[in-house]
Amino acid sequence: MERIEAVVVGGGLAGLTCAYCLAQEGIQVMVLERGEHPGSKNVSGGRIYLRPLRSYLPELWEAAPLERQVTKEVITMLGQGSSLTMQFTSGKFRESPGHSYTVLRSRLDKWLGDRVVEKGGFVIPQRQVTDLMREDGRIAGVVAEGEEIRADVVIAADGALSLIAEQAGLRGPLAPRHAAVALKEVIRLAPEVIEERFGLAPGEGAAQLFFGSVTPGLFGGGFLYTNRDTLSLGLVLGIDALVKGKPAAESHQIFEAFKGREEIARLIKDGELVEYSAHLIPEGGYRPLPTPYGDGIVVVGDAAGLALNMGITVRGMEFAIASGYMAAQTVKKAKEKGDFSASSLVYYQALLRESFVLKDMETFRHSLEVLENPRITGLYPEWACKVFEQLFWIGEGPKQRISATVWKGARQGMLNLQALKDLLMLRRI
Amino acid sequence: MDPASKLGVDIFKNDQEAHIIICQEICRTCELKPCLRICPAGLYSVNKETGEVLIEYTGCLECGSCRVACPFGALAWSYPRGGFGVQYRYG
Numbered sequence: 001m002e003r004i005e006a007v008v009v010g011g012g013l014a015g016l017t018c019a020y021c022l023a024q025e026g027i028q029v030m031v032l033e034r035g036e037h038p039g040s041k042n043v044s045g046g047r048i049y050l051r052p053l054r055s056y057l058p059e060l061w062e063a064a065p066l067e068r069q070v071t072k073e074v075i076t077m078l079g080q081g082s083s084l085t086m087q088f089t090s091g092k093f094r095e096s097p098g099h100s101y102t103v104l105r106s107r108l109d110k111w112l113g114d115r116v117v118e119k120g121g122f123v124i125p126q127r128q129v130t131d132l133m134r135e136d137g138r139i140a141g142v143v144a145e146g147e148e149i150r151a152d153v154v155i156a157a158d159g160a161l162s163l164i165a166e167q168a169g170l171r172g173p174l175a176p177r178h179a180a181v182a183l184k185e186v187i188r189l190a191p192e193v194i195e196e197r198f199g200l201a202p203g204e205g206a207a208q209l210f211f212g213s214v215t216p217g218l219f220g221g222g223f224l225y226t227n228r229d230t231l232s233l234g235l236v237l238g239i240d241a242l243v244k245g246k247p248a249a250e251s252h253q254i255f256e257a258f259k260g261r262e263e264i265a266r267l268i269k270d271g272e273l274v275e276y277s278a279h280l281i282p283e284g285g286y287r288p289l290p291t292p293y294g295d296g297i298v299v300v301g302d303a304a305g306l307a308l309n310m311g312i313t314v315r316g317m318e319f320a321i322a323s324g325y326m327a328a329q330t331v332k333k334a335k336e337k338g339d340f341s342a343s344s345l346v347y348y349q350a351l352l353r354e355s356f357v358l359k360d361m362e363t364f365r366h367s368l369e370v371l372e373n374p375r376i377t378g379l380y381p382e383w384a385c386k387v388f389e390q391l392f393w394i395g396e397g398p399k400q401r402i403s404a405t406v407w408k409g410a411r412q413g414m415l416n417l418q419a420l421k422d423l424l425m426l427r428r429i
Numbered sequence: 430m431d432p433a434s435k436l437g438v439d440i441f442k443n444d445q446e447a448h449i450i451i452c453q454e455i456c457r458t459c460e461l462k463p464c465l466r467i468c469p470a471g472l473y474s475v476n477k478e479t480g481e482v483l484i485e486y487t488g489c490l491e492c493g494s495c496r497v498a499c500p501f502g503a504l505a506w507s508y509p510r511g512g513f514g515v516q517y518r519y520g
Contacts (some may be wrong), residue, residue, distance in 0.1 A: 041516075243461065321470055
């Protein structure tokens with residue numbers, strides 16, 4: 001029977017970062033990954049913000065296989081047949097080291113897996129963990145398709161669904177209201193075409209978010225990220241909203257309608273679909289967060305619900321990486337004390353609380369309530385587009401003064417009790 | 430583009446064994462059937478004659494949204510065995 005100091009369930013960014021740090025400290029670690037290689041089951045939007053991570057593993061990110069440095073932020077409100085786009089760029093986004101990069105997870109995670117091996121950690125692919133082992137009421141290892149692997153500590157890094165944290169009794173199943181599903185296409189285009197279409201210099205990238213008519217009255221939105229020679233086009237739909245939504249629509253039909261919008265179609269024109277993927281996103285925000293540790297177990301990344309939709313920025317990967325790092329610090333300390341019980345591993349939660357991870361989740365704990373307000377994704381974008389249409393439109397008859405058009409628009413859309421309430425709610429994010 | 434043709438560009442290593450088992454007794458009492466709407470790959474369908482809920486598990490993108498969306502716990506849901514299922518090259 002094998003015995004190891006730490007076993008990590010799942011080769012994503014959280015699990016691999018944890019394994020990397022443990023291996024670096026000379027702690028025996030084994031990552032069990034159910035895919036062909038780390039990354040082969042992993043999907044994200046995706047863009048990563050590197051600033052919060054530089055202090056943790058500064059040496060690592062310089063060499064990582066990142067796609068493009070995001071220099072252009074675009075937000076598009078979609079009305080029915082119209083749209084309003086806001087674009088922002090800044091010299092700060094071009095500074096080196098960069099602020100944010102687009103990534104493709106199959107490549108990034110595979111690379112990080114190789115770094116773990118380089119540091120002396122074991123990465124075992126094609127091995128699914130099915131059960132936890134228990135001894136005297138504590139977690140004592142894992143069962144990987146029949147094979148028992150004993151460990152001082154188990155790091156559950158098995159993603160948003162985290163069947164392992166569920167088995168450990170640290171959390172229940174995700175509620176439909178606290179999860180969204182993302183549908184994504186990776187579309188190949190020549191780098192020069194991408195740069196021309198999005199107005200980018202070589203190596204620079206754009207990140208575009210869409211909300212409004214794409215998901216009429218539903219909680220959700222679209223995203224479009226430029227990679228080196230592909231685009232990541234995706235749609236995020238709140239599960240509860242989609243299930244109850246009227247008229248009934250299938251998730252992939254909504255995605256196709258989104259793709260068919262003129263605003264999207266011209267950007268992906270002549271592109272070749274090279275991958276279709278889907279992924280679950282924990283949208284719970286701060287409050288339904290499970291306890292991320294127990295006797296002999298630590299939960300990291302998405303598995304611990306560490307993801308945050310702040311409206312104009314959506315984050316998960318930095319939280320995953322930081323939590324993996326902190327889990328490793330916790331395991332190192334627990335090893336020194338020779339105590340892997342919950343009372344020792346609680347240190348992990350203290351580290352999370354001191355860091356940007358739980359601080360940001362606390363600050364933005366109301367964002368879900370704001371974002372799932374159907375008027376935010378339905379009424380207001382539509383209204384804004386209508387006002388602009390009236391401003392720009394020159395019809396047959398005499399035109400109203402601009403101030404009158406704006407005033408009339410404001411009266412219709414914003415100067416009512418409901419809108420004022422919604423505006424007040426915006427202060428909470 | 431329908432989901433079936435999109436799945437055609439993905440790489441799957443198919444297992445003989447289904448990783449999602451549907452409890453038909455529960456599904457019969459479910460009117461909403463959220464699984465039909467939620468699945469990004471459109472893998473769920475209802476057999477018109479028998480009323481049974483069917484799944485084409487081999488095209489599963491392993492997102493787990495059906496497990497979250499099912500209000501009655503009708504799905505015995507696990508990931509495909511190690512090495513099987515979808516293998517993302519981009520992710």
